[in-house]
Amino acid sequence: MQIGQVAARTELSIRTVRHYDEAGLVIPSVRSAGGFRLYTDADVDRLMLARKMKSLGFTLSEMKDLLAVLDAVDDTKTCAAHGEMVEQRLRVYRAKIDENAARLRSQLADAEELAGWLSRRAEVNLHAGRS
Structure with a gap:
């Protein structure tokens, strides 16, 4: 999944998803040939955990x-x-x-x-x- 799809699925902003990547919290599993972040279902699960932790x-x-x-x-x-x-x-x-x-x-x-x-x-x- 690309970052926009992940942001919509996790209800996080694209900016937050990028921030979590830059901070080493949730790093996308793959990068496309063009350098785009590509996320797996496991990455999305980690982002959901991060979202829940942040809200707490x-x-x-x-x-x-x-x-x-x-x-x-x-x-x-x-x-x-x-x-x-x-x-x-x-x-x-x-x-x-x-x-x-x-x-x-x-x-x-x-x-x-x-x-x-x-x-x-x-x-x-x-x-x-x-x-």
């Missing part, structure tokens, strides 16, 4: 590190040699994700409560003005 407040450095950890998990040789370290890093990132998810759930509850309050307030005031 991960820094570029943390995103790169977590992707490296996930690569180590997938590489049986690395995982066997450094399993305890990989497992510890996964736990750290899992805790960060859990904390962020709890914060977002709390914000969602606040938003829903405020929206309900506004609806009730508007309904009462609008009905009072019609009487």
Whole structure:
């Protein structure tokens, strides 16, 4: 896939996809003869992970590190040699994700409560003005 297709599929801007490439976060698997970035489904999956990490407040450095950890998990040789370290890093990132998810759930509850309050307030005031 070319970068425009990838951007549309991942809901990232072309600029962000290029930035992630330049930062070494998600490097396209292939370049065309003309030098165009070409992405595989696996590259798109990595970009989706990066997008999700970014929305949870991960820094570029943390995103790169977590992707490296996930690569180590997938590489049986690395995982066997450094399993305890990989497992510890996964736990750290899992805790960060859990904390962020709890914060977002709390914000969602606040938003829903405020929206309900506004609806009730508007309904009462609008009905009072019609009487």
